[in-house]
Amino acid sequence: xxxxGPYASFIVTSYAAVAIVVAALIAWxxxxxxxxxxxxxxxxxxxxxxxxxxxxxxLS
Amino acid sequence: MTLIDLANPSRFLALASRILPWLxxxxxxxxxxxxxxxxTAPDDYQQGATVKIMFIHVPNAWLxxxxxxxxxxxxxGTLVWRHPLADVAQKTAAPIGAAFxxxxxxxxxLWGRPMWGTYWEWDARxxxxxxxxxxxxxxxxxxxxxxxxxxxxxxxxxxxxxxxxNIPIIKFSVDWWNTLHQGESVFRMGGPTxxxxxxxxxxxxxVGFTLLFLTLHIAAMRNEILRRRVRTLQMxxxxxxxxxx
Numbered sequence: 001x002x003x004x005g006p007y008a009s010f011i012v013t014s015y016a017a018v019a020i021v022v023a024a025l026i027a028w029x030x031x032x033x034x035x036x037x038x039x040x041x042x043x044x045x046x047x048x049x050x051x052x053x054x055x056x057x058x059l060s
Numbered sequence: 061m062t063l064i065d066l067a068n069p070s071r072f073l074a075l076a077s078r079i080l081p082w083l084x085x086x087x088x089x090x091x092x093x094x095x096x097x098x099x100t101a102p103d104d105y106q107q108g109a110t111v112k113i114m115f116i117h118v119p120n121a122w123l124x125x126x127x128x129x130x131x132x133x134x135x136x137g138t139l140v141w142r143h144p145l146a147d148v149a150q151k152t153a154a155p156i157g158a159a160f161x162x163x164x165x166x167x168x169x170l171w172g173r174p175m176w177g178t179y180w181e182w183d184a185r186x187x188x189x190x191x192x193x194x195x196x197x198x199x200x201x202x203x204x205x206x207x208x209x210x211x212x213x214x215x216x217x218x219x220x221x222x223x224x225x226n227i228p229i230i231k232f233s234v235d236w237w238n239t240l241h242q243g244e245s246v247f248r249m250g251g252p253t254x255x256x257x258x259x260x261x262x263x264x265x266x267v268g269f270t271l272l273f274l275t276l277h278i279a280a281m282r283n284e285i286l287r288r289r290v291r292t293l294q295m296x297x298x299x300x301x302x303x304x305x
Binding site: 003004005006007008010011013014015017018021022024025026028029030032033036037039040043044046048049050 | 103108109110112113116117120155156159162163166167170171173174272276279280282283286287289290292293294296297
């Protein structure tokens with residue numbers, strides 16, 4: 001890697017901002033998926049099923 | 061499998077669960093290669109090492125427009141064909157597009173300070189991208205403000221199509237007006253003006269970020285379909301006789 005020179009703080013801050021926002025997007029998608037699956041499992045455990053009879057958490 | 065088969069949410073979920081692991085792997089590999097190439101790219105003779113900001117700024121700026129274009133196609137799907145997945149695609153793309161637009165603004169600002177001497181200038185390119193960011197936020201607020209999902213989808217589709225006018229304005233702003241922002245240097249008549257030492261890492265990063273968007277978007281669409289299943293089951297549960305008593 002080449003030295004970043006006098007403007008290193010601008011370069012590092014840019015890459016850090018991208019890393020933080022992308023990590024936040026990934027975390028949002030993953031936690032939302034887990035939350036929805038849990039809600040579906042809870043509803044099915046309470047006896048509420050789809051009209052088709054298939055499990056709501058079945059993705060296949 | 062035809063495109064119309066994918067209109068079925070269950071088929072989309074099955075397809076998403078099959079392709080997401082491959083997309084995650086492809087995104088990670090391409091971004092890793094792009095980051096390595098960005099880190100080892102030579103300094104620009106004028107900009108020095110700050111040229112490295114270009115490798116993340118340009119892909120985010122490109123995606124800020126690309127995502128709105130995808131949303132516009134989805135908006136047509138909602139309004140014209142009432143495609144069952146169109147409003148799911150539109151709704152879930154908005155926060156991802158807003159994030160990329162935010163990053164384009166932040167990285168552009170951080171690039172502008174050492175190169176232009178200012179973080180911000182109210183020129184045509186910067187202002188039109190800021191308007192795009194505000195439109196993303198407005199669209200997300202609209203989805204939250206309207207309770208009925210189908211009404212929200214139609215209103216959001218109309219707003220998306222009206223907002224699409226801003227995309228060519230952003231693209232051609234550097235040609236139509238005298239702006240502080242530099243002119244087009246990659247997708248232009250006569251070929252790119254960038255040297256291969258910068259062009260290749262930039263294109264690899266652009267592909268990597270596009271794969272990242274596709275991965276996040278398909279995962280977010282899967283989540284939205286599950287959320288709608290939750291809503292349907294909750295309504296069924298509320299309608300059951302034993303629960304009414």
